[in-house]
Amino acid sequence: MNNYLHKCAQLCPDRVSRLFDDVSMCLQVQNAASAIVNWRRNSALGDLWNVWSYAEHTVSINISNLGLTVQSCACWVNELKEIDSCLYDYFTAAAFLHVASRIAKLSLSNDLLDVLTTVVGQFVVI
Numbered sequence: 001m002n003n004y005l006h007k008c009a010q011l012c013p014d015r016v017s018r019l020f021d022d023v024s025m026c027l028q029v030q031n032a033a034s035a036i037v038n039w040r041r042n043s044a045l046g047d048l049w050n051v052w053s054y055a056e057h058t059v060s061i062n063i064s065n066l067g068l069t070v071q072s073c074a075c076w077v078n079e080l081k082e083i084d085s086c087l088y089d090y091f092t093a094a095a096f097l098h099v100a101s102r103i104a105k106l107s108l109s110n111d112l113l114d115v116l117t118t119v120v121g122q123f124v125v126i
Contacts, residue, residue: 012039052087059091063098069111073118095119 009017080088
């Protein structure tokens, strides 16, 4: 347990990890472990926000730079449904905006219609 706590403490800021410099007494171990738990509890929401922001950015950049095909939509849809339904919803919205933009510039095509049907779950057999 002592080794595990020291490894956890290494991930914490210095003010928390320094508590493990002298853990010769049970109360000191308890205080140090509580400090790790409190730090993690306080930083978890920020970590989640960073991961979510990165995921949204990745979806947006990939759609913008690479466009959408039936195959890429099927891949995005399948993967994002497994990861998080909200992220899948974000992809759906971004895909619809991308297709709307393409329609405004180029008009509706069969390829764009196939992309839309794939996004909403009506997979097209090629």
